[in-house]
Ligand code: MG
């Protein structure tokens with residue numbers, strides 16, 4: 001594979017991996033590990049098939065807000081590029097509002113509050129808020145990483161801008177940047193030792209996120225989410241094993257599954273994703289993700305060939 005082909009394979013692997021983890025995990029969102037074991041006793045006590053259902057009563061292969069908000073954000077980035085308004089936060093907030101008006105299958109409380117604040121006040125960022133330490137900004141940041149390859153400053157600026165439309169909290173910010181930087185490393189193809197160094201450096205700088213020994217909570221609180229994601233990602237080199245481990249911890253299983261899927265998918269590439277899962281994923285979602293992943297990578301490559309703005 002050429003370097004460009006390999007980058008596209010990793011970008012698509014990350015995006016499809018996110019959707020696979022979301023679709024698998026949504027079945028068991030808000031369940032406890034014990035309830036999951038009991039419910040799936042007939043298959044060894046492990047939930048491992050994309051079957052839909054769950055509290056949202058999804059069709060098999062349907063995804064939730066984790067994937068659809070990511071797609072909304074990615075669309076906004078591409079639209080900004082085509083309008084000559086690159087990385088315009090106004091366009092991002094408008095895309096979140098349009099997403100919400102489209103009656104998504106679910107929407108977290110903090111996301112809803114931020115979107116309504118934008119609707120009513122035109123505000124692109126709330127004040128820092130103790131209640132904003134959920135994982136809603138983290139779960140959707142993948143398109144920013146794909147659109148800012150090779151430009152760390154733009155990655156940080158746009159990641160925080162999109163995050164603050166709904167979530168303004170230092171732990172959310174740290175998670176968005178830390179997981180995003182690990183994702184960028186994986187997209188660039190760094191080896192296992194460099195991945196481990198990146199994770200160690202993140203935890204050393206932000207000890208709240210230390211995950212060894214694993215505390216065992218998989219909630220939507222961004223610290224619990226990041227600890228679960230890093231624990232499952234670092235403990236399993238196989239995509240399917242890592243995502244399965246995450247979702248079987250229950251609680252915010254669609255989001256932990258999505259984020260492990262994103263990281264593990266970037267590590268292995270789209271060609272190594274499990275075919276039996278991909279075959280169940282909504283065809284519309286696969287098409288939208290495939291189109292968007294290549295368009296976002298192309299946006300990054302275009303930007304890199306341009307002179308830096310003064
Ligand atoms: Mg969700």
Ligand code: MG
Nearest residue numbers: 252253254255
């Ligand atoms: Mg969730």
